[in-house]
Amino acid sequence: MTAILPAATIVTTGQESPEPSAVPRADCTALAGQLGYTRAIEFLDEAISVYQDRARPGYQQLLHQIQESEAGTVIVWHLDRLYRKPRELEQLLDLLDLRPIRVESAQGGSFDLNRHEGRLFARQLVAFANYESAHKGARVARAQQHRARAGLLHGGRHYGYNSDGTLHPVESTVVRRIVDDYLLGLSPTVIARALTIEHIPAPRANKWHTTTIRAILHSDRLHLRRWDRADQRAIPGTWQSVLTPAESALVQVTLLLPRQDAARSSRTLLGGILVCPRCEARLVSGVTRHGTRIYTCRTATTRCPSASIDAAQVDAHTEATILDMLATTAPPVAQRPHELLQAIHTARLRLTVLATNFGAGDLDHHDYLSQRVPLADALTRGARELTLHNQARILALHPAELRRRWEWLPFRRAAVCALLSFAQRR
Numbered sequence: 310m311t312a313i314l315p316a317a318t319i320v321t322t323g324q325e326s327p328e329p330s331a332v333p334r335a336d337c338t339a340l341a342g343q344l345g346y347t348r349a350i351e352f353l354d355e356a357i358s359v360y361q362d363r364a365r366p367g368y369q370q371l372l373h374q375i376q377e378s379e380a381g382t383v384i385v386w387h388l389d390r391l392y393r394k395p396r397e398l399e400q401l402l403d404l405l406d407l408r409p410i411r412v413e414s415a416q417g418g419s420f421d422l423n424r425h426e427g428r429l430f431a432r433q434l435v436a437f438a439n440y441e442s443a444h445k446g447a448r449v450a451r452a453q454q455h456r457a458r459a460g461l462l463h464g465g466r467h468y469g470y471n472s473d474g475t476l477h478p479v480e481s482t483v484v485r486r487i488v489d490d491y492l493l494g495l496s497p498t499v500i501a502r503a504l505t506i507e508h509i510p511a512p513r514a515n516k517w518h519t520t521t522i523r524a525i526l527h528s529d530r531l532h533l534r535r536w537d538r539a540d541q542r543a544i545p546g547t548w549q550s551v552l553t554p555a556e557s558a559l560v561q562v563t564l565l566l567p568r569q570d571a572a573r574s575s576r577t578l579l580g581g582i583l584v585c586p587r588c589e590a591r592l593v594s595g596v597t598r599h600g601t602r603i604y605t606c607r608t609a610t611t612r613c614p615s616a617s618i619d620a621a622q623v624d625a626h627t628e629a630t631i632l633d634m635l636a637t638t639a640p641p642v643a644q645r646p647h648e649l650l651q652a653i654h655t656a657r658l659r660l661t662v663l664a665t666n667f668g669a670g671d672l673d674h675h676d677y678l679s680q681r682v683p684l685a686d687a688l689t690r691g692a693r694e695l696t697l698h699n700q701a702r703i704l705a706l707h708p709a710e711l712r713r714r715w716e717w718l719p720f721r722r723a724a725v726c727a728l729l730s731f732a733q734r735r
Contacts, residue, residue, distance in 0.1 A: 384412075469484040488560060555647070601621075635703070
């Protein structure tokens, strides 16, 4: 907290944590009153660590005010709330060379930084404060490493979980819904939009974002694992899990593979899903001058000569086909999730190594392409297996849940992608 008093006098307190900020502010206000100051304009950097390299706008405003002042007094709750790095102290001292600014602290006494003795004591203090912060950081990191090796949840509050690792009764159901929708083939963008429309509170904002959904799906806590950074290995977590091991593997597979057609945002059933029989580009929806909705093929620069398709007719036929398949199709048998995850992870890793070797000049273009083909084929097979898992989950929905979801266009698009083969889509 920083304040400017009359006669170009400056009062400041720095504070890392928001909880006890009222006490330092009261102490500084009391000290200002003892020094004869009655009014103040405050600059506040709250919940921002002084030690870490983070922007402190309030502190920068204070430095600017010192530059504009001819004289004054800086009041802090403690000097290590003002700076904790030697270079910050030196920056402040450079500003004070031509300005008689006093520094008073509510805790720890005062230093006259315009005298050599005061600067000596301040430099000693900031050296000890810098050491204390570094030592504290090492202790915290060591404690977190110990928690990781014990499989304990990272300290602090996590969406979907209580601080002791048990499931939050409300938020965990939202996480469960996100996973269910994602494994049906819905994209993070579609999921975030639906949660926002239903006014479900988001973790940190007033609306859900795609990045928030992706962060939840990628999080180690969702997949019940901690990472031992020293040994570079995953350790099973001991907290309650929202997912089964098979579901966790499927989520990871979906994150590793390119998004399917249902991930494309569209207001129509088959926009971006149908494929042009002539040029194999994705069909987009449009409206003729007579108001008829169609699916047509348009490239970036010209229109494909392929004939347009009446959207109402093909949508009705597709929905009838999907509903018939939902009533008559048996769930498919797909590759086990953990085996699928291992195959996809291995193919992606080898593709990365292959690209690195090619970029370094260790492979010529022919060798790169010949080695890349089987790995790309492995990813294609993995995508087909994942589609079978999506299909099985859709077919396993309870009839009442299926009817409820069928009213939602993104779900119908996901059902098209899961139940119809690429050949049928054409």
